[in-house]
Amino acid sequence: MDWWHLTISLLYLVYNIPSGSGKVLELSDRFLEVQNDGAWFVMFYAPWCGHCKKLEPIWNQVSQSLYPPVVRVAQVDCTRFPNVASEFKVKGFPTLLFMKNGETFHYKGERTRETLVDYAERMALPPIQVIGDINTMKDKINSQQKFFLYVGDNIGSTWEAFNVTAYEFQPYIYFYSVSLPVLQASGIETVSHAPSVLVFKDGTHYLYKNDMPVVLENRLEGEESETAAAPSVPGLSDLRDWINHERFPNVVEISGGNFHQVMKIKKYIVLVVTEVDKVGRMPKAMRDYKDAVERFAETYHSTYHDNFLFGWTGSPELANSIAMTTLPVPSLIVINATNYLHHIPEEHTDIITPENLAEFLNRILQNDIQAYGGMGVLARAMRMYYEATTTLSGMWYGNPVLTSVIIGLPLGFLSLICYSMWCADIMDASEDEQNVREKED
Numbered sequence: 208m209d210w211w212h213l214t215i216s217l218l219y220l221v222y223n224i225p226s227g228s229g230k231v232l233e234l235s236d237r238f239l240e241v242q243n244d245g246a247w248f249v250m251f252y253a254p255w256c257g258h259c260k261k262l263e264p265i266w267n268q269v270s271q272s273l274y275p276p277v278v279r280v281a282q283v284d285c286t287r288f289p290n291v292a293s294e295f296k297v298k299g300f301p302t303l304l305f306m307k308n309g310e311t312f313h314y315k316g317e318r319t320r321e322t323l324v325d326y327a328e329r330m331a332l333p334p335i336q337v338i339g340d341i342n343t344m345k346d347k348i349n350s351q352q353k354f355f356l357y358v359g360d361n362i363g364s365t366w367e368a369f370n371v372t373a374y375e376f377q378p379y380i381y382f383y384s385v386s387l388p389v390l391q392a393s394g395i396e397t398v399s400h401a402p403s404v405l406v407f408k409d410g411t412h413y414l415y416k417n418d419m420p421v422v423l424e425n426r427l428e429g430e431e432s433e434t435a436a437a438p439s440v441p442g443l444s445d446l447r448d449w450i451n452h453e454r455f456p457n458v459v460e461i462s463g464g465n466f467h468q469v470m471k472i473k474k475y476i477v478l479v480v481t482e483v484d485k486v487g488r489m490p491k492a493m494r495d496y497k498d499a500v501e502r503f504a505e506t507y508h509s510t511y512h513d514n515f516l517f518g519w520t521g522s523p524e525l526a527n528s529i530a531m532t533t534l535p536v537p538s539l540i541v542i543n544a545t546n547y548l549h550h551i552p553e554e555h556t557d558i559i560t561p562e563n564l565a566e567f568l569n570r571i572l573q574n575d576i577q578a579y580g581g582m583g584v585l586a587r588a589m590r591m592y593y594e595a596t597t598t599l600s601g602m603w604y605g606n607p608v609l610t611s612v613i614i615g616l617p618l619g620f621l622s623l624i625c626y627s628m629w630c631a632d633i634m635d636a637s638e639d640e641q642n643v644r645e646k647e648d
Contacts, residue, residue: 231270232281236288246307246331248273248323250282251292256300268320269327278305278327305330312378317464329381334373338385344393347383353408354381355450358390359401368446369404375447379468380454404446406453409505415449457508458501461518463525469544475515475571476542477504480534483521496537496559503561511568515541524597529580531593539564541571547586548578 234249250266252259270280285292285300295304295311303314305327312330316322335357338344347354357369361384373382387401397414398405404415452472461469461478469476479500481493489497497519504517520526526540527533529549534540539559541550550571556563570576580586 234283246278251297251302253300259301272324334377335382356405357384358403365402372447409457459518477517479519480526493537
């Protein structure tokens, strides 16, 4: 029996997990001794945490979906084993960490079964997977999966830049490499030379033109690329910026889980604001509005793609927080990802036309329309005030009694403290005056 199977068998004995159950492993302090053995996807939780309880059934589904355990799904009760939480610098609950080969990756995406399983399966593989035959290449092309593809021999500066960038962006998208003859035999005849880099998405593919690197005109002063490794690799910055620009589909669903990643592409984000119910249904008027923007993004891809990323959200709270006001639904807001300035159409309409949308976007590019918000001190203060008042109003409408207690108790204690600090001297002074009068009498 090899060491891998021996380790798995010992884990089943130590944690009393029935073989073939696909259940979540409940870890203890002993995990620190075996953390480098294979790949782990671990949830750090506390029994009193509401978000942890909400994630628990999804986490069980993830464990069942990833069985057999190429990735071992586990969890740690941080109230029982604080040493484990301290070792991994856990500061909040739930915290999801993926571990392999002595490295730790913090998962910050959507907490759905599909996204968690896809993340774990991708992270368990090498950053770049080699495609060696025509059938596999055809399957990847027809799978509608988003991925980047390196074409050519695995040597040279382009390969090194692709390798470094794949390591950075592996948590978000797949990377593959293939030889030029295999790619051409798979039906992709637009690539005539190697090395080349392509992205496959939205049912088509786009070629990286390394003689025309991406220029991030809106990058903030003093801002640097996240890629710190291998700074001497020629072409790394240009290729990394292009991959960063192209890693999202033409129209992306934006939520709290991926919002910060979307903002890192340094484009204008054209965000359609809609509202969906608990089962994901959207009213017809909002769906028509969203579909109209999606058709525009596809039709005018070559015109606006370099400067704009189109997206939509079913949670108006996300857009309202940026706009610092309650936006109507459906509506449109355009956010500058470099400085959080945003633009709103001067006149709201429930039906958007290609002509109106094109005029709005062109005026933004020409700096001919009012911009709001930003990341200045005043804008930050206004956003904090808006979020605080919105949270309190939501709490009041949801449970006015509990909200009164939460707000009233601190105010009551504050009043007592102020009274004891400011009124004690007055009372002492009154007693002194009374004593003086008694002596005079």
